[in-house]
Amino acid sequence: MAKTRKSIKEQAHAHRGQIPKGARKEEIIRAAAKLFSQKSYHDVTMDDIAEKVGVAKGTIYLYFDSKENLYLEIMEETYEEIESILERETAKSDPAPLKLKKVLGLIFKFYLQNLDVLRILSRDETHLIREHYEFTEHWRLRRIKLYEKILEKGINEGSFRPFKTELTALIIFGLVRSVMFYYKSEKSAESIAEEVFSMISEGILAPGYEKAEAARM
Amino acid sequence: MAKTRKSIKEQAHAHRGQIPKGARKEEIIRAAAKLFSQKSYHDVTMDDIAEKVGVAKGTIYLYFDSKENLYLEIMEETYEEIESILERETAKSDPAPLKLKKVLGLIFKFYLQNLDVLRILSRDETHLIREHYEFTEHWRLRRIKLYEKILEKGINEGSFRPFKTELTALIIFGLVRSVMFYYKSEKSAESIAEEVFSMISEGILAPGYEKAEAARM
DNA sequence: CGTGTTGTACTGACTAGTCAGTCATTCGAT
DNA sequence: ATCGAATGACTGACTAGTCAGTACAACACG
Numbered sequence: 415m416a417k418t419r420k421s422i423k424e425q426a427h428a429h430r431g432q433i434p435k436g437a438r439k440e441e442i443i444r445a446a447a448k449l450f451s452q453k454s455y456h457d458v459t460m461d462d463i464a465e466k467v468g469v470a471k472g473t474i475y476l477y478f479d480s481k482e483n484l485y486l487e488i489m490e491e492t493y494e495e496i497e498s499i500l501e502r503e504t505a506k507s508d509p510a511p512l513k514l515k516k517v518l519g520l521i522f523k524f525y526l527q528n529l530d531v532l533r534i535l536s537r538d539e540t541h542l543i544r545e546h547y548e549f550t551e552h553w554r555l556r557r558i559k560l561y562e563k564i565l566e567k568g569i570n571e572g573s574f575r576p577f578k579t580e581l582t583a584l585i586i587f588g589l590v591r592s593v594m595f596y597y598k599s600e601k602s603a604e605s606i607a608e609e610v611f612s613m614i615s616e617g618i619l620a621p622g623y624e625k626a627e628a629a630r631m
Numbered sequence: 632m633a634k635t636r637k638s639i640k641e642q643a644h645a646h647r648g649q650i651p652k653g654a655r656k657e658e659i660i661r662a663a664a665k666l667f668s669q670k671s672y673h674d675v676t677m678d679d680i681a682e683k684v685g686v687a688k689g690t691i692y693l694y695f696d697s698k699e700n701l702y703l704e705i706m707e708e709t710y711e712e713i714e715s716i717l718e719r720e721t722a723k724s725d726p727a728p729l730k731l732k733k734v735l736g737l738i739f740k741f742y743l744q745n746l747d748v749l750r751i752l753s754r755d756e757t758h759l760i761r762e763h764y765e766f767t768e769h770w771r772l773r774r775i776k777l778y779e780k781i782l783e784k785g786i787n788e789g790s791f792r793p794f795k796t797e798l799t800a801l802i803i804f805g806l807v808r809s810v811m812f813y814y815k816s817e818k819s820a821e822s823i824a825e826e827v828f829s830m831i832s833e834g835i836l837a838p839g840y841e842k843a844e845a846a847r848m
Numbered sequence: 849c850g851t852g853t854t855g856t857a858c859t860g861a862c863t864a865g866t867c868a869g870t871c872a873t874t875c876g877a878t
Numbered sequence: 879a880t881c882g883a884a885t886g887a888c889t890g891a892c893t894a895g896t897c898a899g900t901a902c903a904a905c906a907c908g
Contacts (some may be wrong), residue, residue: 436803438857449903454673456672456673456829457670459892459893459894460676460893460894460895461893463858469857469858469859470858470859470860471859471860471894471895472858472859472860472895472896472897473857473858473859474896475894475896476856476857476858480894480895481894488842511836511840522641554813558651565835567844568820568835572837572840573837573840574837574840575833575836575837575838576834577829577830577835578826579831581810581814581826581827582835583808583811584731584814585806585809585810585827585830586804586806587809587813588805588807588808588809588810588813589802589803589805589806589819590805591805591809592801592802592804592806592808593798593801593802593805594802596771596804596805597798608829609795609798610798612794613794613798613799613802613834614748615834615836616792616834616836617830617831617832617833617834618782618785618791618792618794618831618832619728619790619791619792619832619833620700620789620790620791621790621792623728623789623790630891631689676866676867676868677867677868677869678867678868678898681886686884686885687884687886688868688869688885688886689869689870689884689885689886690883690884690885692868692869692870693883694856697868697869698867698868698869800900
């Protein structure tokens with residue numbers, strides 16, 4: 415169709431100068447991440463994102479195949495980053511309790527620095543799209559495996575008592591998420607990690623009130 | 632517009648007879664709950680729900696003002712039920728540890744019986760609609776308050792060591808959610824509660840490996 | 849130097865499809 | 879015959895994705 419698409423405005427404003435190199439893509443990711451963290455996937459339109467970046471909608475499609483793809487790329491980027499930080503830490507040969515504490519610290523620190531994206535990543539929107547579901551599941555499983563490794567190491571070392579690492583890893587995973595999201599505090603990542611670690615390691619029971627007593631309830 | 636809406640089919644099938652009284656509404660809620668638990672809010676259409684119930688879409692609007700409203704009513708119903716069960720339990724004068732264990736048991740039991748709706752309720756779709764956000768926040772806060780009460784009681788009784796109840800309640804909240812969702816097990820609600828309670832109360836550290844050691848890490 | 853050509857980043861009006869909600873009509877029980 | 883319950887075709891608003899066209903820079907050539 416050879417229709418002229420010129421509008422009333424007739425080339426209203428001059429083009430903004432081109433942005434460096436791959437900066438556009440990064441710009442779009444940042445803006446989209448912010449929006450996705452504020453509203454749900456479906457409530458963020460491609461027009462919203464375009465407006466926030468200050469480009470036309472078509473531009474976004476020069477860098478991403480689809481909305482789903484953009485969403486997935488945001489998650490992937492962040493995921494890779496935190497996971498590599500964590501795996502670098504666990505590769506060290508610290509004793510298990512210290513290792514766990516450090517990992518918690520790194521997670522809380524990363525979270526504090528990446529509130530927006532983490533909020534998306536941890537969202538339980540397991541039904542959005544198939545890829546998203548698979549992605550978050552993969553991520554969850556990998557994190558839980560990481561915890562399990564540390565726990566197993568601790569049990570072997572004798573620093574942790576013997577328990578089912580599967581359930582315990584799940585517990586740690588869930589509790590970390592909850593603290594990340596809902597714990598309002600001015601404290602540093604390290605001191606939050608410290609507090610959380612202390613609860614995980616010692617439990618809630620008073621030393622006087624011992625297992626024997628609790629067991630026959 | 633006084634246009635005739637008759638289609639080619641021309642009254643294809645006979646109407647199903649009317650259903651008892653308020654049974655229709657309950658039917659719709661159940662069908663919708665099932666669908667919402669399988670797909671996200673936006674991916675479930677009113678046509679889907681109508682089809683699943685076996686009525687026309689218009690019928691749903693005889694019982695609910697809007698899709699949002701239907702969604703909210705599902706949540707409200709379930710929420711009221713579990714919360715009243717929990718509050719009946721906490722009103723008893725059991726010692727705190729037993730009380731906590733019982734509450735965990737009831738939550739897991741209720742969850743096992745109401746997988747569909749709980750999956751919706753605990754979903755972190757905090758941005759769907761304003762009412763939904765307020766609703767889930769209200770629910771979370773109330774549950775956390777419930778944990779806090781039990782924890783405070785335990786500290787006063789001397790059965791729990793003194794810790795920050797706010798953070799600990801948040802931890803329990805998160806860990807329960809995680810276990811509910813992801814713990815694949817054939818065990819009964821009681822025995823899951825037992826396992827979880829044991830982790831919460833005793834922690835992960837081996838008795839030999841004591842605080843002193845952990846503290847100077 | 850001016851003029852033409854090419855490459856590319858970008859634009860935004862438009863298309864095609866979706867879906868919540870409506871309402872004129874029909875059903876069926878009394 | 880009457881009337882409330884139920885129907886489902888239709889509407890209107892919305893949005894992901896498209897693509898013909900624009901702007902501009904860089905280089906080429908006479």
